[in-house]
Amino acid sequence: QVQLVESGGGLVQAGGSLRVSCAASGRTFSGYAMGWFRQAPGKEREFVAVISWSGGLKTYAESVKGRFTISRDNAKNTIYLQMNSLKPEDTAVYYCAAGNSIVAVTSRQQIAYWGQGTQVTVSS
Numbered sequence: 001q002v003q004l005v006e007s008g009g010g011l012v013q014a015g016g017s018l019r020v021s022c023a024a025s026g027r028t029f030s031g032y033a034m035g036w037f038r039q040a041p042g043k044e045r046e047f048v049a050v051i052s053w054s055g056g057l058k059t060y061a062e063s064v065k066g067r068f069t070i071s072r073d074n075a076k077n078t079i080y081l082q083m084n085s086l087k088p089e090d091t092a093v094y095y096c097a098a099g100n101s102i103v104a105v106t107s108r109q110q111i112a113y114w115g116q117g118t119q120v121t122v123s124s
Contacts, residue, residue: 002026002113004096009118017084020118022096029077029098032112035105036070036081038092038120045095049081050105057102064090086122093117 008020022034035050049060049070058070067086072079079096096115097105104110 002029002032002098004098004113004115006094006096006115006118009094009120011121011123012086014086014088014122014124016086016122017082018086018120019083020081020094020120022079022081022115024077024079024098029074032098032100033102033105034070034072034079035097035099036079037095037097037108038090039095039117040089040092043092047106047108048094050102051079052102059102059106083120086120088122088124091120091122093119 002024003026006022012018031053033052036048037045038048039045051058051070051072055072067084069082095117097111098113099105099111
């Protein structure tokens with residue numbers, strides 16, 4: 001069993017930056033692709049970004065490409081999402097997720113673990 005705990009959410013003005021983190025504990029973190037999803041009020045949870053175990057492969061949703069950067073530190077069992085040029089439409093609860101592959105994460109078909117989420121609010 002892997003526990004995922006997000007942190008770093010908060011309130012930021014439009015155009016600002018924020019970094020959220022997801023720390024894994026419990027069973028080994030090794031080998032998992034990790035991703036970020038978000039869910040705004042009244043909307044479905046949507047894919048944001050994913051990173052392979054090695055960190056060599058990354059994929060982003062079109063809506064965040066060029067503004068968000070996903071990274072990971074396997075020694076710390078932690079992944080990050082650096083969010084720049086934030087917009088009010090980025091307001092959502094951000095969740096991290098673990099899966100056996102990038103496809104498993106992006107397709108949401110085989111998510112092994114979810115975190116509990118962290119709120120990000122962007123004011124206009």
